[in-house]
Amino acid sequence: MPRNAIYAQSGGVTAVINASACAIIETARKNSGQIGKVYAGRNGIVGILREDLIDTSEESSESIARLRTTPAGAFGSCRYKLKSMQESHAAYQRLIDVFAAHDVGYFFYNGGGDSADTCLKIARISEQMGYPVQAIHVPKTVDNDLPITDNSPGFGSVAKYIATSVLEASLDVASMSLTSTKVFILEVMGRHSGWIAAAGGMASSQELPIPLVILFPEIAFDRESFVKRVQDAVTCHGQVSIIVSEGIADKDGRFLTDQGRSDAFGHQQLGGVAPTIASIVMQDTGFKYHWAVADYLQRSARHIASRTDVEQAYAVGESAVLMALAGENSVMPAIVRTSSHPYAWEIGKAELEEVANIEKKLPRTFVDKSGFGITQACRDYIAPLMEGEDCPAFQNGIPHYVRLKNKSVPRKLGTDFEV
Numbered sequence: 497m498p499r500n501a502i503y504a505q506s507g508g509v510t511a512v513i514n515a516s517a518c519a520i521i522e523t524a525r526k527n528s529g530q531i532g533k534v535y536a537g538r539n540g541i542v543g544i545l546r547e548d549l550i551d552t553s554e555e556s557s558e559s560i561a562r563l564r565t566t567p568a569g570a571f572g573s574c575r576y577k578l579k580s581m582q583e584s585h586a587a588y589q590r591l592i593d594v595f596a597a598h599d600v601g602y603f604f605y606n607g608g609g610d611s612a613d614t615c616l617k618i619a620r621i622s623e624q625m626g627y628p629v630q631a632i633h634v635p636k637t638v639d640n641d642l643p644i645t646d647n648s649p650g651f652g653s654v655a656k657y658i659a660t661s662v663l664e665a666s667l668d669v670a671s672m673s674l675t676s677t678k679v680f681i682l683e684v685m686g687r688h689s690g691w692i693a694a695a696g697g698m699a700s701s702q703e704l705p706i707p708l709v710i711l712f713p714e715i716a717f718d719r720e721s722f723v724k725r726v727q728d729a730v731t732c733h734g735q736v737s738i739i740v741s742e743g744i745a746d747k748d749g750r751f752l753t754d755q756g757r758s759d760a761f762g763h764q765q766l767g768g769v770a771p772t773i774a775s776i777v778m779q780d781t782g783f784k785y786h787w788a789v790a791d792y793l794q795r796s797a798r799h800i801a802s803r804t805d806v807e808q809a810y811a812v813g814e815s816a817v818l819m820a821l822a823g824e825n826s827v828m829p830a831i832v833r834t835s836s837h838p839y840a841w842e843i844g845k846a847e848l849e850e851v852a853n854i855e856k857k858l859p860r861t862f863v864d865k866s867g868f869g870i871t872q873a874c875r876d877y878i879a880p881l882m883e884g885e886d887c888p889a890f891q892n893g894i895p896h897y898v899r900l901k902n903k904s905v906p907r908k909l910g911t912d913f914e915v
Contacts, residue, residue, distance in 0.1 A: 498530050499601030501820075502544060503552075504537035505636075506576075506607030506614070509569040510650030511657075511798040512809035513636050516606050517570060518563035519813030520634070521552050530821050531602060535905055540574035541605070541614065545587060545913045547594050549905040562898035564810065565888035567798035570900050576915065578614050581621055588621045590913050595622070595629055597908040602630050602820045606813075608637035608648070612828060613852035619826040632816045633828040633848055636809070638795045640691035641855045644846035645830035649812055650795070652805030652881035655695030657797040658684055658739070658790060659882065662699035665788070666706045666737040673735035679726065679777050681787035683770035684794060686741035690714050690858040692794070695878055696739030697870035707733040708869065711773070713743035714858050715867045717752060723780040725868050730783060740773050799895050803884025808841070815843045839880035 503520050505513060517536075524531045536550040537543035543550075550571055552560070563570055578584050595603070605615040612633045619631035635642050640651035662682060669680045684692045690712030700706035707729040711717060729736035745751050753769040770787040777785050808831055815829035828851050832844040862874035888895040 497599075498528070498532045500532040500535060500599050501602035501604060502535045502537060502549070502595070502598075502600050503571070503604045504540045504544060504606065505569040505571055505573040506540045506605060506611040507573060507636075508638065508795060509567075509573050510636055510638050510795050511567045511653040511801045512649055512805050513606060514563040514566050514568070514570050515806050515809035516634050516636065516649060516813035518560055519810040520604055520817055521555075521560050521563075523814045523817040525557075527817065527821060531817070532599070535598060535600070536571040536902075538902065538904075539572035540576065541578070541591075542574045542576050542915050543572070544594055545590050545915050547597070547907045547909050547913070549594075549598065550902045551905045554903040555900055559898050559900055563900075564806065565798065565886070565895075566897040567796045570898075571902065577610055578617060581617070587913075588617070589625070591618060592622055592625045592627050593909060596627050598905065600629065602632070604632050604634055604816050604820070606634040606636050608635075608639070609642060609851065609853050609855060612642075612848050616826055616848040616852050619848070630820045630823075630825045632820050632824065633851065634812055634816045635828055635830070638692065639686055639689055641689040641857070642851060643854045643856045644850055645828070646833040646841065647808075647831055647881055649805060649809035649831075651691060652802035652808070653797065653800070654685075654692055654794050655698065655878055656802045656805075656882040657794050657800055658682070658692055658695045659698035660800060661790065662696045662708070662737055662739060663704075663706065666699060666708075666735070669735045669737065669786075676784060677786050678730050678735050678783045679738065679785040680735075681738045681740060681770050681773050681777070681785060683740050683742060683787070683789045683791075685790070686713055687743040688713050688855055688857065689743075690741050690863075693739050693741040694858055694862060694870050694874055695882075698875065698878055698882065699737070707736045709736055709738045710868055710870065711738065711740040711744045712858060712863060712867075713741050713745065714860070715863060716747040717744045718747070719776060719780075721867075723776065725866070726777060726783070727781055730781070738773060740769050742769050744769060798888055798897070801886050802882050803886040804839075804881055806886045811843055819845065836876055836880070839883070
């Protein structure tokens with residue numbers, strides 16, 4: 497009998513993570529002679545630890561297909577980091593017990609760098625414990641900070657949303673700037689990497705230039721030079737839009753908005769940099785401003801998803817299953833850019849040792865000499881990732897998304913696990 501698989505979603509979700517889920521389930525069904533059922537961890541790996549599994553075989557082919565156009569995490573996600581074998585021995589033992597109880601031989605973990613680390617640990621420890629599991633990491637992160645892969649599924653759609661939002665808001669500000677608002681500030685995600693902030697620069701083009709100031713985590717924030725840049729833009733154009741990454745820091749590496757708290761992965765809790773920047777603008781220039789925080793909107797906006805992003809999210813999910821069936825373990829399907837003009841890509845393979853816990857920063861060559869804008873090289877990189885439309889079906893004027901039944905798998909271990 498073919499062994500079963502478990503799929504789980506991890507960390508912050510995206511507009512296209514369910515496209516990867518769709519691909520994994522559909523591809524497994526096409527290979528039912530080699531893979532049995534596909535279970536999903538309810539709320540990520542926490543669900544696996546608690547033996548709270550979902551039986552995706554209870555879902556119709558139509559419902560699974562509609563995952564491709566539905567945002568967020570259909571099975572629930574979590575922020576839960578497994579520590580070393582010595583520190584979390586009970587958790588690893590529990591995972592193996594759950595895998596064994598449900599005859600699981602394949603594990604697909606859909607997430608970012610921390611998830612790659614977890615996937616690698618499970619592959620290694622399952623071997624040590626005498627119950628080997630093929631663990632394949634499926635890339636996902638709006639921050640675009642995974643190494644090896646050219647880009648991360650989820651980023652292209654966020655880039656499209658942010659660029660569109662900056663363009664539309666900037667046109668709004670331009671119409672009011674003579675007697676009212678002159679500065680618009682948009683806070684975007686990005687703790688250590690400025691990929692999303694850079695995407696805001698795509699709002700300006702030769703055809704329709706927009707005065708912009710971008711604040712990247714990779715460039716130390718200097719109040720004096722920032723204020724001068726804003727003043728010069730307003731003097732020249734009458735307005736300016738500021739895109740600020742949540743992770744901007746001063747020359748000493750201190751976040752402007754460190755809240756003194758950490759999330760489950762140990763990352764410092766950030767947020768509220770937009771009002772901080774707004775306060776600086778008011779104090780140092782007196783310009784009237786408005787600010788907004790993209791927050792969850794930027795990563796859940798499936799209605800304006802990039803077709804390239806959707807296709808790539810599906811491709812990495814499909815490839816993950818095919819790699820597992822080919823005997824691969826501790827690997828991640830990676831997107832390989834084979835041409836930029838015209839844009840072309842294919843799926844390659846990355847070893848998890850080269851992916852886990854490594855952040856890919858925005859290259860300095862993607863930031864212009866001023867430190868407040870993007871270069872043509874950056875535009876050439878981002879542009880194709882935003883390309884194309886993949887609109888969901890609409891009903892009653894709003895997107896028609898699917899909600900799965902998510903029927904539970906009967907527990908076999910008889911005990912719960914504290915997480």
